[in-house]
Amino acid sequence: MTCPKTLRNGPCGGVRENGNCEVIPEMQCVWVKANDRAENMPLLPKSWREEISHLRPPVNNALKGDSSWLNLVNGKDRETPDGWIGIEHKEAH
Amino acid sequence: MSFDSLVKNRARPIVTAEFPSINGGTLDQVAREWERLGPLVDAVNVTDNPAAHAHSSNVSVAIALQNLGADVIMQVVCRDKNRLAIQADIVGAAMHGVRTICALTGDDVTAGDEPEARRVFDLDGPQLISVATGLSQGTFLSGRKVTDHKELLVGGVENPFAPPMQTRIKRARMKVDAGAKFLQLQIGYQPEMLEEFMAGIVANGVTQDAAIIPTVILTKNSRALNFMNDKVAGIVVPQNVIDRVAESEDQPEASYQLVRDSVEHALSLPGVAGIHITDFRHDDTVARLVSDFNLGPQHN
Ligand code: SF4
Numbered sequence: 022m023t024c025p026k027t028l029r030n031g032p033c034g035g036v037r038e039n040g041n042c043e044v045i046p047e048m049q050c051v052w053v054k055a056n057d058r059a060e061n062m063p064l065l066p067k068s069w070r071e072e073i074s075h076l077r078p079p080v081n082n083a084l085k086g087d088s089s090w091l092n093l094v095n096g097k098d099r100e101t102p103d104g105w106i107g108i109e110h111k112e113a114h
Numbered sequence: 115m116s117f118d119s120l121v122k123n124r125a126r127p128i129v130t131a132e133f134p135s136i137n138g139g140t141l142d143q144v145a146r147e148w149e150r151l152g153p154l155v156d157a158v159n160v161t162d163n164p165a166a167h168a169h170s171s172n173v174s175v176a177i178a179l180q181n182l183g184a185d186v187i188m189q190v191v192c193r194d195k196n197r198l199a200i201q202a203d204i205v206g207a208a209m210h211g212v213r214t215i216c217a218l219t220g221d222d223v224t225a226g227d228e229p230e231a232r233r234v235f236d237l238d239g240p241q242l243i244s245v246a247t248g249l250s251q252g253t254f255l256s257g258r259k260v261t262d263h264k265e266l267l268v269g270g271v272e273n274p275f276a277p278p279m280q281t282r283i284k285r286a287r288m289k290v291d292a293g294a295k296f297l298q299l300q301i302g303y304q305p306e307m308l309e310e311f312m313a314g315i316v317a318n319g320v321t322q323d324a325a326i327i328p329t330v331i332l333t334k335n336s337r338a339l340n341f342m343n344d345k346v347a348g349i350v351v352p353q354n355v356i357d358r359v360a361e362s363e364d365q366p367e368a369s370y371q372l373v374r375d376s377v378e379h380a381l382s383l384p385g386v387a388g389i390h391i392t393d394f395r396h397d398d399t400v401a402r403l404v405s406d407f408n409l410g411p412q413h414n
Contacts, residue, residue, distance in 0.1 A: 026219065026233065028235060033238075035222065035347035043222055053277065076240055103257025105245075108244070108288075
């Protein structure tokens with residue numbers, strides 16, 4: 022299952038007390054799950070573990086229906102809109 | 115002093131309030147609500163289809179309030195519009211003088227009265243903060259320039275009462291890094307969670323870079339608390355809190371004392387810059403609260 026709100030920077034504020042999803046109460050929030058996993062894998066490179074708390078750019082909807090594997094290989098998914106500033110306008114912390 | 119100045123200089127605790135949703139009608143209704151609430155607070159939040167119910171749009175009410183001389187915080191949610199529509203709303207409202215934006219992901223459509231609606235979420239809350247910051251700097255997401263752009267004050271929301279705590283603390287950092295200058299917190303009834311969250315964001319520097327404003331909700335009885343506990347996503351009201359009001363002979367007064375204690379506690383925490391009020395009582399309690407704590411333009 023994926024996040025019903027298709028968020029790229031979850032978890033949203035609707036996560037339930039038990040860590041389940043706002044929209045589908047019987048499912049664990051996928052972002053809570055992803056965070057748990059990252060934190061429970063101490064052997065994961067630090068940069069990967071930190072990646073989970075980085076701001077991800079908006080989804081490229083033009084790629085909808087393309088093979089996500091191909092997009093990953095040719096780097097298309099990493100291209101961002103020209104005006105996307107992410108967090109660049111601030112010194113990194 | 116303007117909300118913008120207070121966010122930046124924190125000269126005194128800030129008080130903001132949720133402006134009631136407007137269901138069509140005429141501008142008179144906006145004016146009436148404004149006359150009641152406006153003099154008491156530093157700024158009002160105009161909501162954007164709260165709890166996934168359609169109302170007069172955020173842009174229309176924000177402009178109406180701006181024309182009445184209000185300091186307006188225009189909320190923008192990601193649920194109902196794609197990135198084009200959201201950017202158009204923000205620069206369009208700015209054209210009318212609305213310069214403060216509060217970006218939220220938004221409740222899901224299933225929280226509302228039209229659960230069969232298509233959910234959009236083309237952007238999410240943190241991305242929207244970054245996009246609004248881009249507009250403030252004069253660039254649409256495409257890279258095209260905004261003509262004669264005006265600087266915006268961009269903020270967001272975080273929920274310290276939804277798990278996991280460490281993620282909430284990191285998410286607050288992410289939103290501030292994306293450009294948020296203030297964060298209004300969602301309502302919660304577990305003071306120890308607010309304490310833990312605040313300690314975390316003091317430690318990671320968020321409170322230096324952004325004004326943090328917890329929320330209180332003015333209610334009249336235990337029924338309202340039960341409703342929030344049962345029906346509203348992300349809100350837990352512990353049984354002892356409900357009992358405190360339910361077992362009182364004067365429920366409206368007990369409800370007020372509950373809020374009073376929350377405000378006192380919140381304002382005592384390092385890094386808290388003010389209070390946001392949501393009023394479900396519609397009596398004179400907002401006035402009583404700001405007077406008890408010497409908040410807002412009338413007491414400063
Ligand atoms: S609770 Fe988690 S999975 Fe559910 S909508 Fe929110 S972020 Fe997505």
